[in-house]
Amino acid sequence: MKTILWATLTANGNYAQSGPENPPKKEALADFAAHAKAAGNFIVGRRTFESMAGNGGGGGPFADLDIVVISKSAPEIPGVIVVGSPEEALNYLQQKGHQTAFISGGADIHNAFLGQGLVDEVIFNVAPVLEGKGLNLVIDKDQYRYKQVELLDCKPLGGGVVQLRYAINL
Numbered sequence: 001m002k003t004i005l006w007a008t009l010t011a012n013g014n015y016a017q018s019g020p021e022n023p024p025k026k027e028a029l030a031d032f033a034a035h036a037k038a039a040g041n042f043i044v045g046r047r048t049f050e051s052m053a054g055n056g057g058g059g060g061p062f063a064d065l066d067i068v069v070i071s072k073s074a075p076e077i078p079g080v081i082v083v084g085s086p087e088e089a090l091n092y093l094q095q096k097g098h099q100t101a102f103i104s105g106g107a108d109i110h111n112a113f114l115g116q117g118l119v120d121e122v123i124f125n126v127a128p129v130l131e132g133k134g135l136n137l138v139i140d141k142d143q144y145r146y147k148q149v150e151l152l153d154c155k156p157l158g159g160g161v162v163q164l165r166y167a168i169n170l
C-alpha cells in the first residue's frame with residue numbers, strides 16, 4: 001500500500017495553520033477532497049478531526065470514506081475508526097484492501113509518519129500567505145538529518161496555490 005502525505009505549506013515554508021480569520025483556500029480544500037476520494041480514505045489526528053467535525057466534519061463529501069482518527073486517549077467516535085498509532089492506521093487500511101493511505105494532518109500526525117519513515121509520497125500545496133512563528137514539518141524532531149526527494153510534479157491549482165509532489169522513499 002502506498003502512503004501519501006498531503007499538507008498545505010505557507011509561502012514562507014511553514015506548515016500552514018488555519019482558522020476562521022485565515023481559512024484554507026477553496027482550491028486547496030477541493031484538492032484535498034479529490035485526493036481523499038481517490039484514495040477512499042484519510043488518516044487524521046484527533047485535534048484536526050475535532051476541528052473538522054466542528055465544521056461539519058466526517059459527513060458530506062467524506063461520508064463514503066474510511067476515516068481513521070489517531071489518538072492515544074480518545075474513546076470510540078461514531079462513523080470513524082479510532083486507532084492508537086500510525087502503524088495501526090496503516091494496518092487497518094491495508095486490511096480493508098486500500099491501495100493508498102492518505103495522511104491529512106495535523107502537524108503531530110504528519111511529523112509522526114515522517115519521523116517513522118512511513119511516507120512514500122508528499123503533496124505540498126503552497127498557499128499564498130506568509131506566517132510568523134508557526135509549525136513545521138520535520139523528518140527528525142531531535143537531530144539534523146536530510147533526505148533527498150524526487151520532484152514528481154509541479155502545477156498551479158488556481159487561487160495562487162502551487163502544488164509540489166515528491167517521492168520520498170527512493
Ligand SMILES: NC(=O)c1ccc[n+]([C@@H]2O[C@H](COP(=O)([O-])OP(=O)(O)OC[C@H]3O[C@@H](n4cnc5c(N)ncnc54)[C@H](OP(=O)(O)O)[C@@H]3O)[C@@H](O)[C@H]2O)c1
Binds near residue numbers: 016072
Ligand atoms: N498544513 C496542513 O495541511 C494542515 C492540515 C491539518 C491541520 N493543520 C494544522 O495543524 C494544527 C493541528 O495539528 P496538531 O499537531 O495540533 O494536532 P493533530 O496532529 O491533528 O492531532 C494531535 C493528536 O493526535 C494524537 N497523536 C499525535 N501523534 C500520535 C502518535 N504518534 N500516536 C498516537 N496518537 C498521536 C494525539 O491525540 P490524543 O491527544 O487524543 O492522544 C494528539 O493530541 C492546526 O494548527 C491546524 O490548522 C494543518
